[in-house]
Amino acid sequence: MATIDHARITLSVLMLVLPLAASCSSAPTHGRASDPYPLKRCPVSGRTLGENAVVREIDGREVRFCCEDCPDRFESAKAELFAKIDAELTAAQLPDYPTDECIVTGAPMTLDRKDVSINIIYRNRLVRVCCEDCRAQFESAPEHYLSMLDEARRAASAVE
Numbered sequence: 001m002a003t004i005d006h007a008r009i010t011l012s013v014l015m016l017v018l019p020l021a022a023s024c025s026s027a028p029t030h031g032r033a034s035d036p037y038p039l040k041r042c043p044v045s046g047r048t049l050g051e052n053a054v055v056r057e058i059d060g061r062e063v064r065f066c067c068e069d070c071p072d073r074f075e076s077a078k079a080e081l082f083a084k085i086d087a088e089l090t091a092a093q094l095p096d097y098p099t100d101e102c103i104v105t106g107a108p109m110t111l112d113r114k115d116v117s118i119n120i121i122y123r124n125r126l127v128r129v130c131c132e133d134c135r136a137q138f139e140s141a142p143e144h145y146l147s148m149l150d151e152a153r154r155a156a157s158a159v160e
């Protein structure tokens with residue numbers, strides 16, 4: 001019976017220690033909103049980002065700045081500057097985008113040979129859909145569709 005008691009004690013000690021160990025060993029989640037960060041310039045000043053870029057999370061998105069002054073300036077013109085960042089992110093990722101199909105339905109993103117694609121920037125990643133309904137569908141389960149996008153990227157690089 002002594003061994004059972006010992007096992008119980010060991011278990012209860014483990015249960016006390018484990019949550020602590022888990023919280024200590026978990027990597028910091030801050031600054032992981034996009035991976036890797038695709039922009040090379042501060043959106044406010046236009047200066048090239050160096051090693052000591054100031055990393056902020058704004059509206060759930062990672063944004064990097066050249067100095068401590070720029071985040072406040074960004075906040076004061078947020079809509080405009082996010083639009084600028086989105087345009088840059090789209091231009092940077094479009095050439096490597098792995099599929100011509102809507103990520104939600106798998107349909108081609110042309111209608112009568114006209115391009116009807118909608119470019120969405122989600123956590124700094126480009127996601128493309130064929131219509132507003134699909135945009136809503138994507139936004140209801142973004143992680144699901146991002147994993148499909150990862151799959152499409154793996155398939156595309158396997159073909160090359």
Ligand SMILES: [Zn+2]
Pocket residue numbers: 042044045065066067068069070
């Ligand atoms: Zn700056």
Ligand SMILES: [Zn+2]
Pocket residue numbers: 102103104105106107129130131134
């Ligand atoms: Zn669609």
